[in-house]
Amino acid sequence: MQNNLPTPYFMIDEDKLIHNLEIAKKLKELSGVKLVLALKCFSTWGVFDVIKPYLDGTTSSGPYEVKLGYETFGKETHAYSVGYSEDDVKSVVGMCDKMIFNSLSQLDAHRHLVEGKASIGVRLNPGVSRAGQDLADPARQFSRLGVQEDQLNAELFDSLDGVMFHMNCENKSADDFISLLDSISQRFGTYLDKLDWVSLGGGVFFTWPGYEVEKLAQALKQFSEKHGVQLYLEPGEAIITKTADLVVTVVDVVENGMKTAIVDSATEAHRLDTLIYNEPATIGEATENGEFEYVIGSCSCLAGDQFCVAKFDKPLEIGQRLHIIDSAGYTMVKLNWFNGLKMPSVYYKRSNDDIQKLNEFGYDDFKRSLSQWSVH
Known part of the structure; x- marks a missing residue:
């Protein structure tokens, strides 16, 4: 089911969340x-x-x-x-x-x-x-x-x-x-x-x-x-930490001295801390010594809006999905509607691999965020 979900979306992993919570439990018990x-x-x-x-x-x-x-x-x-x-x-x-x-x-x-x-x-x-x-x-x-x-x-x-x-x-x-x-x-x-x-x-x-x-x-x-x-x-x-991925799709690949894979998400709208603190995101599919290097670029109009530079073992293709890892903290709380981009849905993966939808957004949410009444 997960592979068929429309991107962009956040996927929170229950096992990873419980792993952190068990450490928190231990800290409480000891201190x-x-x-x-x-x-x-x-x-x-x-x-x-x-x-x-x-x-x-x-x-x-x-x-x-x-x-x-x-x-x-x-x-x-x-x-x-x-x-x-x-x-x-x-x-x-x-x-x-x-x-x-x-x-x-x-x-x-x-x-x-x-x-x-x-x-x-x-x-x-x-x-x-x-x-x-x-x-x-x-x-x-x-x-x-x-x-x-x-x-x-x-x-x-x-x-x-x-x-x-x-x-x-x-x-x-x-x-x-x-x-x-x-x-x-x-x-x-x-x-x-x-x-x-x-x-x-x-x-x-x-x-x-x-x-x-x-x-x-x-x-x-x-x-x-x-x-x-x-x-x-x-x-x-x-x-x-490390409990959620922002899953995106490559929608284009352009080149101007360096290949840029444009994805259907934006740091300006969906991962603001990446932009504010100039801390590059991490791509789950990337490899340290990959032969093929790309800028992972946002689909917003802001010239410097990009997730990171990453290397891959194979060339990226249009339609390919990428996982931007560790995308829970200071991310979902800062989502905005810049450029009228599609807002990521939010899903939860249970320990038994069932996927539960927590939220999804549409045009009406975008429209309502800007005005609810018109001037008469």
């Missing part, structure tokens, strides 16, 4: 940490029933994510935003267990709406981080993310339940994370001792091959016991 899924990375709620037994809830970056987590995942619902309006706070306070403010001014403005309804926290910026690119570095110069250390005083923590640090992006080293953890303990420890919970954010890539999960678990357990707090991590990519 006592709670894990809440970062919806900013992955919000495909059609698979939440598979994820729910392993994780403790969801964390959000905007009001609609809060509502989605509350309605479709349940368990704990954490609400965070870089900037809440008063209406935002009112709309989600009845649905969230924890509300985390990005600044002291936001805390002062909205605390009265939350007290007695949800646990209250703030985001702290520790000034240190592990992030591969400046664009994704929460501790970058002039960062707006979280309260700076020099703005803190002991009295503040008498009226807080918890805090959140987010200081990692695809950190694949337990030692690097532990060094950040030690820095936080040394600099903020007396504050943390007053709290009930501490979230250490996301970006800890504990499902990456070879990651020292036991070492991470031990460090988390020691930190939790030292400061008497319940720890949280907010994994996104770690849960869904």
Whole structure:
């Protein structure tokens, strides 16, 4: 059945998803940490029933994510935003267990709406981080993310339940994370001792091959016991890495000094992080030493819109399918209608090889995204 599905489409693999979730389960058991899924990375709620037994809830970056987590995942619902309006706070306070403010001014403005309804926290910026690119570095110069250390005083923590640090992006080293953890303990420890919970954010890539999960678990357990707090991590990519492919079809091959295979998808519309971070995609059919090299080009009109350069053992042919691997995180949540391109459908491959459709899109979805009424 899979070979007959019209492209482009995402295929989420249940076995690969459960593999990651079993690692998450092991981390929880060894450390006592709670894990809440970062919806900013992955919000495909059609698979939440598979994820729910392993994780403790969801964390959000905007009001609609809060509502989605509350309605479709349940368990704990954490609400965070870089900037809440008063209406935002009112709309989600009845649905969230924890509300985390990005600044002291936001805390002062909205605390009265939350007290007695949800646990209250703030985001702290520790000034240190592990992030591969400046664009994704929460501790970058002039960062707006979280309260700076020099703005803190002991009295503040008498009226807080918890805090959140987010200081990692695809950190694949337990030692690097532990060094950040030690820095936080040394600099903020007396504050943390007053709290009930501490979230250490996301970006800890504990499902990456070879990651020292036991070492991470031990460090988390020691930190939790030292400061008497319940720890949280907010994994996104770690849960869904390598679980989904974006399947595309070669629709043309052109040459201008180099062969380009044009596929029926676009980074600008369907895999935006490839374009934003200039990180080439990986093609499942490619080989390291293949004789035939191609640019894998998008079908959008943006001149620099391409997935990658890849080598193959045989020449690519029109009508051939390619699998753009690891296409779940920060991908489906960023889909857009640029150029009026066909939106990829979303499918789920069960462990027994059955294929379940989660979503499909058509012209009416495109049209409705632009206007619902005309001017009269």
